[in-house]
Amino acid sequence: MTEQDRIHSLVARFGASADRIVVPSGDDAAVVRADGAVSVTSIDAVVEGVHFELPAWPLEAVGRKAVAAALSDLAAMGASAGEVYVAAGLPKELSEAGFDALCDGIAAAAEECGAGVAGGDLSSAGELWLSVTVVGYAATDDAVVTRAGAQPGDAIVVTGALGGSARAIELIAAGTDSADPRLMKQFAPIPRFAAGAALAAHGATAMIDISDGLARDAGQVGDASGVQLTIELASVPLAAGIEDAAFAAASGEEYELLATLPQGQVEFAKSAVAETGTTLTVIGQVTEGTGAELLNVDGARLEIRGFDHFD
Numbered sequence: 001m002t003e004q005d006r007i008h009s010l011v012a013r014f015g016a017s018a019d020r021i022v023v024p025s026g027d028d029a030a031v032v033r034a035d036g037a038v039s040v041t042s043i044d045a046v047v048e049g050v051h052f053e054l055p056a057w058p059l060e061a062v063g064r065k066a067v068a069a070a071l072s073d074l075a076a077m078g079a080s081a082g083e084v085y086v087a088a089g090l091p092k093e094l095s096e097a098g099f100d101a102l103c104d105g106i107a108a109a110a111e112e113c114g115a116g117v118a119g120g121d122l123s124s125a126g127e128l129w130l131s132v133t134v135v136g137y138a139a140t141d142d143a144v145v146t147r148a149g150a151q152p153g154d155a156i157v158v159t160g161a162l163g164g165s166a167r168a169i170e171l172i173a174a175g176t177d178s179a180d181p182r183l184m185k186q187f188a189p190i191p192r193f194a195a196g197a198a199l200a201a202h203g204a205t206a207m208i209d210i211s212d213g214l215a216r217d218a219g220q221v222g223d224a225s226g227v228q229l230t231i232e233l234a235s236v237p238l239a240a241g242i243e244d245a246a247f248a249a250a251s252g253e254e255y256e257l258l259a260t261l262p263q264g265q266v267e268f269a270k271s272a273v274a275e276t277g278t279t280l281t282v283i284g285q286v287t288e289g290t291g292a293e294l295l296n297v298d299g300a301r302l303e304i305r306g307f308d309h310f311d
C-alpha cells in the first residue's frame with residue numbers, strides 16, 4: 001500500500017466522523033466549526049519500546065491507548081472532546097492488516113468519546129510511534145478547570161479505583177493472554193469525560209488526570225496551586241485484586257481524575273459522578289504548604305516516586 005493509498009483509505013474512514021468537521025482530512029488543513037467559547041488543546045505521543053512493546057501489544061490497543069491517553073487530558077480540564085489529529089511513524093514491515101487494526105483502535109477510542117478524527121500525517125519510521133493532538137471545547141474560560149486553583153480546606157477526590165494499570169503492565173510483561181480483562185486498563189483506557197464535566201460543574205477548584213501516578217500527579221496540583229495535597233493512603237480506592245495502597249498510589253496511566261473541591265460540594269459531586277457510571281472517593285484534604293504528602297495508616301509520611309520518563 002502506498003502512502004497515498006493509505007491516506008485515501010484514512011480519509012474514507014474518518015472523513016465525516018463528526019458534524020463539526022466542515023473540511024475533513026484530505027485537504028491541506030481541516031476546517032472545524034468550533035463548539036464553544038474556548039478551545040482546549042493537548043498533544044501526547046506513544047513510542048514502541050517506550051510506551052508499548054510489539055508483539056505483546058495488539059495494534060488495535062496501541063491505537064486506542066494513544067488516542068484515549070491524549071483525550072484524557074481534555075477530560076481533566078472539564079472540556080468536551082472535539083477533534084483528534086494523528087501523526088504516525090510506520091515501520092516498513094507493518095502489514096496492511098496491522099495498519100487496519102491500528103486505525104480500528106484510533107477510531108474506537110475517538111468515537112467512544114464523541115470525538116472526530118480530522119486529520120493527520122504518515123511517515124515511515126524505524127519503530128512504530130503515534131503523536132496524537134486533541135482539541136476540545138468549553139463554554140467559557142471559567143468553565144475550564146486547571147491544576148492551579150486548589151484551596152486549603154478543599155477535599156481531595158479521585159474517580160474510580162487505582163492500581164489496575166500497574167498490574168496490567170506486570171501481566172503484559174508476563175505474557176498474559178491479550179484478551180484477559182485485567183489488561184484493559186492498559187489496552188483500552190477510558191477517559192473520564194462525563195465525570196470531568198460533573199466535577200467541573202460542581203465547583204472543582206483543580207483537576208488532573210492520573211498519568212504518572214497519584215503521588216506524583218497530586219504533587220503537580222499542589223505545586224501549581226501553591227498548596228499541599230495531604231492524602232491518606234488508607235482512603236485510596238483500590239482496583240480489584242490490588243491490596244497495596246502504595247502500589248496503587250505509584251501506578252501511572254490510570255486516567256482516573258484527581259480533583260480538589262470545596263467540602264460543601266463533595267456529596268453533590270459524588271452523586272453526579274455516580275450517575276456517570278463511576279465512583280468518587282475522598283482521599284484527603286488540601287492544606288497549607290507545597291506539593292503532596294502521603295500519610296500511612298499510622299500517620300507516617302511515605303515517599304512514593306511514581307513515573308518519570310527521564311529518571
Ligand SMILES: [Mg+2]
Nearest residue numbers: 073076209211
Ligand atoms: Mg494529564
